[in-house]
Amino acid sequence: MSLTPDDIARIANLARLELQPDESERMLTQINGFFNIVEAMRAVDTSGVEPLAHPVAVIQDIALRLREDVVSEPNEREANQRSAPAVERGLFLVPKVIE
Amino acid sequence: MQTVHHAPHDLGVAELAAALRQGQLSAVETAQHFLKRAQAQASLGAFLALDEEVTIAQARAADARLAAGTAGPLEGVPLAHKDIFVTRDFPTTAGSKMLKGYRSPFDATVVRKLRDAGMVTLGKLNCDEFAMGSSNENSAYHPARNPWDRTRVPGGSSGGSAVAVAARLAPAVTGTDTGGSIRQPASFCGITGIKPTYGRASRYGMVAFASSLDQAGPMARSAEDCALLLSSMCGPDPDRDSTSLDRREEDFTRSLNDSLEGLRIGVPSEFFGTGLADDVRAAVEACLKVYEGLGAKLVPISLPRTELSIPVYYIIAPAEASSNLSRFDGVKFGHRAGEYTDLVDMYRKTRAEGFGDEVKRRIMIGTYVLSHGYYDAYYLQAQKIRRMIADDFQQAFRDCDLIAGPVAPTVAWKLGGHGNDPLADYLADIFTLPASLAGLPGMSVPAGYGEGGMPVGLQLIGNYFSEARLLNAAHRLQQVTDFHSRKPEGL
Numbered sequence: 001m002s003l004t005p006d007d008i009a010r011i012a013n014l015a016r017l018e019l020q021p022d023e024s025e026r027m028l029t030q031i032n033g034f035f036n037i038v039e040a041m042r043a044v045d046t047s048g049v050e051p052l053a054h055p056v057a058v059i060q061d062i063a064l065r066l067r068e069d070v071v072s073e074p075n076e077r078e079a080n081q082r083s084a085p086a087v088e089r090g091l092f093l094v095p096k097v098i099e
Numbered sequence: 100m101q102t103v104h105h106a107p108h109d110l111g112v113a114e115l116a117a118a119l120r121q122g123q124l125s126a127v128e129t130a131q132h133f134l135k136r137a138q139a140q141a142s143l144g145a146f147l148a149l150d151e152e153v154t155i156a157q158a159r160a161a162d163a164r165l166a167a168g169t170a171g172p173l174e175g176v177p178l179a180h181k182d183i184f185v186t187r188d189f190p191t192t193a194g195s196k197m198l199k200g201y202r203s204p205f206d207a208t209v210v211r212k213l214r215d216a217g218m219v220t221l222g223k224l225n226c227d228e229f230a231m232g233s234s235n236e237n238s239a240y241h242p243a244r245n246p247w248d249r250t251r252v253p254g255g256s257s258g259g260s261a262v263a264v265a266a267r268l269a270p271a272v273t274g275t276d277t278g279g280s281i282r283q284p285a286s287f288c289g290i291t292g293i294k295p296t297y298g299r300a301s302r303y304g305m306v307a308f309a310s311s312l313d314q315a316g317p318m319a320r321s322a323e324d325c326a327l328l329l330s331s332m333c334g335p336d337p338d339r340d341s342t343s344l345d346r347r348e349e350d351f352t353r354s355l356n357d358s359l360e361g362l363r364i365g366v367p368s369e370f371f372g373t374g375l376a377d378d379v380r381a382a383v384e385a386c387l388k389v390y391e392g393l394g395a396k397l398v399p400i401s402l403p404r405t406e407l408s409i410p411v412y413y414i415i416a417p418a419e420a421s422s423n424l425s426r427f428d429g430v431k432f433g434h435r436a437g438e439y440t441d442l443v444d445m446y447r448k449t450r451a452e453g454f455g456d457e458v459k460r461r462i463m464i465g466t467y468v469l470s471h472g473y474y475d476a477y478y479l480q481a482q483k484i485r486r487m488i489a490d491d492f493q494q495a496f497r498d499c500d501l502i503a504g505p506v507a508p509t510v511a512w513k514l515g516g517h518g519n520d521p522l523a524d525y526l527a528d529i530f531t532l533p534a535s536l537a538g539l540p541g542m543s544v545p546a547g548y549g550e551g552g553m554p555v556g557l558q559l560i561g562n563y564f565s566e567a568r569l570l571n572a573a574h575r576l577q578q579v580t581d582f583h584s585r586k587p588e589g590l
Contacts, residue, residue, distance in 0.1 A: 003467075007467075008463070011463050011466050011467045011470070012463065014466050014470060015421060015450075015462050015463060015466040016425075016428070016443065016446040016447050016450055017447060017450050017451055017454075017459060017462060017463070018444075018447040018448055018450070018451040019451070019459075023459075026519075027459070027460065027463060030460060030521055030522075031460065031463060031464060031467075033522055034413065034464065034521070034522060034525070037409060037410050037413075037522070037525075038410040038413075038414065038477070040406070040407060040410060041407055041410040041411055041414070041480060041481065041484060042476060042477075042480060044407065044480070044484055044487075046480060046483035046484060046487070049483040049484075049486055049487060050483070050486060051479055051482030051483050051485070051486065052482055052483070052485045052486035052489060053311055053482065054297075054298070054311065054342060054538075055297050055311070055485075055489060055536070055537055055538025055539075056296065056297060056298055056344060056538050056563055058486065058489040058490065058493060058537070058538075058563075059493070059563055062344075064341045064342065065337060065341045065343075066341070067337070067338055072338065076204055079204035080204050080431075081431075082202055082204065083200070083201045083202055083203075083432040083433070084430070084431055084432055085429055085430070085432075085433070085434070085435035086435065092430055092431055094430055094442055094445070095439065095441055095442045095445055096441075097441075097442050
């Protein structure tokens, strides 16, 4: 299996990454090189094997913890917006999305 | 009052804590001493941020607590953090241009816990961008240099962390390990580092790379120092990290001196194949002999899917990374492109400008393997083999108490040595990836020297929650060897 330049363009669009033509070309070669070693993985018979998400689940039940749905944080709007690229009157600014 | 015969930078965490408690050193003079060293050795590239004012203010507060008798267990001992931990008092970049100038409104849980223990923060340490890399060359700011040979890499991604300890710019540092990022740089720089069981240290405030793998841990010169640090880093974080385990804090120093008589050390044949360099093999085998001398028994074992761990890891980690890194969109924090036509164009240009090559590659791989029609063949298949790899370890632990082998196939390579070949970096991770995928605790212990006089690390892997056992085995080795206390020339 080999990716094509079209695949790279499609994936870059999904990932919201603008790639320069030379970057796309390099990416194509490198990613195809990587997928050569992935072939070994695809050949493994995994029928009946449960996927493992939390590694410690191998030895004990792991339930992802949920906390009570109550307000636990103070309002720190100013601190939270200090590193934002564009803020006005406490709101994050983005380019116009609705005409 | 006794006088201190060693310069502060030659003291370890335990010795510094004692000297501070006994008033032989003040926290302020200790902090000043290390800051001066960090500035004098700036060419090593270990630090990304220093702020003398903040550090000295913390040290003053530590001195006040020492005087008032309210000191924490590590009061006044200096520490530096990998720049992947968010800090309120220092900038946090994760080694990326994307977060240049970013100031977190909060401290990571690990940062807070070590402050609660009384430690004084020296600054933030260089690392590969978003912890993705094995050489620290993926830092968007500057490379870090190996103090044993400045033309070589220190390893990665916690490269700056390893450099700071090896060059004695800090007695203790934090690191994070996703696929070997604590163990491999510790090995390359001749220091000690431990990655605990996945879920023992909170991930809250660690800039996320691969959430099912990321784990924090300490790096220092000795196993004893790592045990002290780890005791203050671990513990459940129920309100902040849904994957942190309900496993109580533990005193990891309690069994450091236990006997190794009868300890069964598993030696996986797959870790000693043709890919292993002769110099690394010789140093590791010599260490295994030392263990036999200490009463341990070597048991041949097999980890048959060692090689498969490379594709499995490099599917799972980029998949999770592509999801985690989608938050960098130029809206709430971080870089935003200067010019764009609309919202989507802003995302695309912001991310193109803010991320480096390796990060982009992993986002692309991750996006692809999670995309419609490919998820089952790649991500799900990788998660299934991940379970098989974890089961292989459980099988092996029926015959042994811990597992030993090399950390990496070679000693540290030259800066630029892997050229523009990301695959070369991936393949060099082969011995650290299996324990990462299984979520097992693992450590690197200085084991001698190889080609060019470069340090070699011995990897010890334990079963879940066996950190104290690992540290015990490492400590006993360090009582009869001196690799961990040797210093690179000129420092």
